[in-house]
Amino acid sequence: MNYQMISVRQALTLLLLALFTMGTELLPALTQAGAALWLAPLLCLPLLLLGLNLFSRGQATAERRDLGDELLRVAGPVGGRLLCLFFLLWGFVLLTLGTARCAARLATAEGSPLFFAALVLALSVWMARGKLSAAARSCEIFYRILAVAMLGVLLMALPRLSPGYVLLLRRAELVALPAALLSLLGLLSAGLYVLFFAGSVSRRESDTRTAYRRVSLLLVSLSVLLFLILGSFGAALTQKLERPFFQMVAALGVSGAFQRLEALFSALWMLGDLAFFVLLLFAAKRLTATVTGRKESAKSAVFFAGAALFAGALLGRYEGLLRVCQEILLPRGGLLVGALLLVLLFWTRVGRKSVEEQ
Amino acid sequence: MKRALALVLLLCVALSACRVPFSLPRAQEPRGLALAGLLAAERQDDGSLRVLSATQARGGEAARVYEGIGASLAEAVGRSRSAGTQTVSYAHVEHLLVEERFVSGSLPDLFSFCFQNGEQSAEAKLWLLRDAPLDTLFVPDADPVGRLAVLRAGGEAGTGLPDLSLRAAAAGWAEHGCVLLPTLRPNEAGELVFDSYGIIKDGALLGYLEGETAVGAALLAGEELHWVESFALDGERRVSLRLFSKGCSVRPLIQKGVLKSLIISCRLSGEQSEGWAAEDLAALRAQIERRVRWELEEASLLLRAKNADATALLRQAGLREPWYWETLAGQWEERFATLPIEFEVELRLDQGT
Numbered sequence: 001m002n003y004q005m006i007s008v009r010q011a012l013t014l015l016l017l018a019l020f021t022m023g024t025e026l027l028p029a030l031t032q033a034g035a036a037l038w039l040a041p042l043l044c045l046p047l048l049l050l051g052l053n054l055f056s057r058g059q060a061t062a063e064r065r066d067l068g069d070e071l072l073r074v075a076g077p078v079g080g081r082l083l084c085l086f087f088l089l090w091g092f093v094l095l096t097l098g099t100a101r102c103a104a105r106l107a108t109a110e111g112s113p114l115f116f117a118a119l120v121l122a123l124s125v126w127m128a129r130g131k132l133s134a135a136a137r138s139c140e141i142f143y144r145i146l147a148v149a150m151l152g153v154l155l156m157a158l159p160r161l162s163p164g165y166v167l168l169l170r171r172a173e174l175v176a177l178p179a180a181l182l183s184l185l186g187l188l189s190a191g192l193y194v195l196f197f198a199g200s201v202s203r204r205e206s207d208t209r210t211a212y213r214r215v216s217l218l219l220v221s222l223s224v225l226l227f228l229i230l231g232s233f234g235a236a237l238t239q240k241l242e243r244p245f246f247q248m249v250a251a252l253g254v255s256g257a258f259q260r261l262e263a264l265f266s267a268l269w270m271l272g273d274l275a276f277f278v279l280l281l282f283a284a285k286r287l288t289a290t291v292t293g294r295k296e297s298a299k300s301a302v303f304f305a306g307a308a309l310f311a312g313a314l315l316g317r318y319e320g321l322l323r324v325c326q327e328i329l330l331p332r333g334g335l336l337v338g339a340l341l342l343v344l345l346f347w348t349r350v351g352r353k354s355v356e357e358q
Numbered sequence: 359m360k361r362a363l364a365l366v367l368l369l370c371v372a373l374s375a376c377r378v379p380f381s382l383p384r385a386q387e388p389r390g391l392a393l394a395g396l397l398a399a400e401r402q403d404d405g406s407l408r409v410l411s412a413t414q415a416r417g418g419e420a421a422r423v424y425e426g427i428g429a430s431l432a433e434a435v436g437r438s439r440s441a442g443t444q445t446v447s448y449a450h451v452e453h454l455l456v457e458e459r460f461v462s463g464s465l466p467d468l469f470s471f472c473f474q475n476g477e478q479s480a481e482a483k484l485w486l487l488r489d490a491p492l493d494t495l496f497v498p499d500a501d502p503v504g505r506l507a508v509l510r511a512g513g514e515a516g517t518g519l520p521d522l523s524l525r526a527a528a529a530g531w532a533e534h535g536c537v538l539l540p541t542l543r544p545n546e547a548g549e550l551v552f553d554s555y556g557i558i559k560d561g562a563l564l565g566y567l568e569g570e571t572a573v574g575a576a577l578l579a580g581e582e583l584h585w586v587e588s589f590a591l592d593g594e595r596r597v598s599l600r601l602f603s604k605g606c607s608v609r610p611l612i613q614k615g616v617l618k619s620l621i622i623s624c625r626l627s628g629e630q631s632e633g634w635a636a637e638d639l640a641a642l643r644a645q646i647e648r649r650v651r652w653e654l655e656e657a658s659l660l661l662r663a664k665n666a667d668a669t670a671l672l673r674q675a676g677l678r679e680p681w682y683w684e685t686l687a688g689q690w691e692e693r694f695a696t697l698p699i700e701f702e703v704e705l706r707l708d709q710g711t
Contacts, residue, residue, distance in 0.1 A: 162673075164677055168676040168677065168680060170687060171684050233525065236532035239532075240470075240473070240532065247476065253479075
């Protein structure tokens with residue numbers, strides 16, 4: 001048994017964990033759709049399911065390889081390496097923004113916020129040095145912890161909902177939904193980096209159904225979460241808040257038993273950051289190997305994590321810049337990069353088919 | 359071997375917490391902190407802000423009071439932190455009390471301070487203090503936090519008028535620009551009692567809904583509360599009833615795309631709690647209905663005179679007719695003050711046991 005291999009279920013759990021925690025922080029900032037924002041993930045669901053269906057069709061038996069290797073094959077050694085370099089750089093941008101986000105969330109009045117971000121990065125480098133299967137297995141455990149935490153939030157936040165804030169939608173908000181949908185897709189496109197280590201994901205017959213279930217779970221839970229945030233603060237106040245999810249959690253609690261849960265949740269969310277970093281670092285390791293033409297080495301992960309910590313610290317000093325990056329660069333850039341990735345994926349598959357036909 | 363040494367060295371540097379490139383976060387020692395349960399703010403004559411905070415009296419220990427003055431709320435609160443013999447923590451503030459002069463103009467500042475600072479819980483209750491300076495409450499041996507906790511418990515149980523959380527107030531202010539703030543006033547004995555609702559619109563205090571109109575406003579907002587009212591039958595005999603409101607429904611009448619009127623119907627049930635069984639139920643019913651209708655009408659008249667939809671009638675009407683939300687929201691601003699409103703009271707009477 002090859003311990004470097006993970007199952008599709010594990011890969012999806014890793015994605016679910018990474019994207020959900022990112023979504024809880026970044027999605028409420030997509031304010032253009034106002035109170036209708038919670039519909040965006042639901043609208044996104046059929047699109048993604050259709051995409052998955054197209055992607056998995058006729059692929060069940062085909063041998064799967066890393067996207068980086070495929071690009072080398074289709075676009076030639078120079079073109080392929082340039083493309084990989086581009087994705088590597090974007091991956092680095094994602095890693096930097098992730099670090100800055102993690103640091104900003106855990107910032108305390110005293111002491112440097114970077115301490116915890118550095119801790120999470122160090123942990124993810126350590127995981128990236130080891131086996132992918134071990135990292136994926138620990139993400140499965142983290143996923144259960146976060147699922148229980150979210151269930152608790154759901155139960156406690158439900159009684160505080162004001163349905164008037166979420167169920168009444170104006171035309172302008174509905175018209176803005178497609179734009180919010182695109183931003184959402186842009187944010188979720190970071191998940192496509194899993195394709196760069198697709199060669200380590202083993203496939204089985206029942207995987208398609210698992211994939212449908214996990215993707216639906218991700219989008220439905222994001223939608224529920226936005227529903228809770230908008231329902232308890234209203235769209236107008238949510239726009240003004242810096243971290244609406246954590247402020248909502250801060251207000252939850254059972255009086256007399258426990259209160260002020262935001263510190264706990266900020267800490268729990270580090271597990272999601274960890275999954276996100278692990279995803280990017282494993283992809284970065286493979287991509288670096290492809291670009292340099294050498295064997296995969298853990299040194300590249302150390303290098304990227306260190307550079308991201310430095311860049312994240314720099315970015316953290318300019319809060320306005322970080323905000324612009326998170327609200328404009330990340331969704332729009334993500335959309336473009338994601339679209340490019342999908343086009344290239346399609347190209348590699350067409351290329352392979354024509355080879356097979358010859 | 360090398361690796362283990364490096365690891366130990368790294369651990370030592372991290373634990374020493376000194377002269378590492380970044381300072382380590384420090385945990386706060388809860389024993390050294392005074393946990394304030396109440397934060398009160400007022401505007402002084404020279405325009406500066408003064409905050410007073412108090413801990414709750416526990417056992418034989420009296421409540422402690424801390425004071426801070428500054429040009430802004432953040433500054434004043436910051437000063438009050440280190441004003442006493444213990445550092446004050448505002449992480450467990452349950453009540454925010456603001457005085458009249460503070461509330462007109464500074465309410466948005468309070469919201470931004472509380473939400474950006476993130477130390478106060480968004481579920482802290484917000485109260486307005488009427489006709490009294492803050493100093494009257496913070497006298498020796500007084501326990502304002504304990505008193506406010508009683509008022510809050512009454513609001514939550516439905517026996518008093520409902521209180522308002524910071525979150526609901528800020529959401530209402532951001533959505534419609536107006537809020538009804540529960541208002542307190544010290545009675546002769548110096549204890550805080552519920553007085554009225556302050557009408558806040560666009561950051562200004564426009565007036566108060568007192569007595570029965572306060573009940574009317576709570577009913578209009580769809581709150582579920584219960585209270586006791588007494589009625590005179592045949593001139594002499596008095597009967598007391600406990601009235602339970604089950605919420606209001608607000609039905610908009612829209613004809614040809616134009617909002618014509620509102621029908622507000624309030625569901626109540628009454629239970630006789632004093633006086634022997636009334637024989638003349640019809641007369642009693644008529645009296646109750648007349649009084650509740652009057653309360654509703656007065657409250658809505660006062661609110662409409664200020665053009666302040668502080669009981670969120672618009673959203674209630676919208677939830678009733680969600681398909682016409684665009685029409686409703688578009689026409690509300692200009693139509694609200696003059697809109698004909700019909701009030702209905704649905705009463706179910708129980709004779710008690």
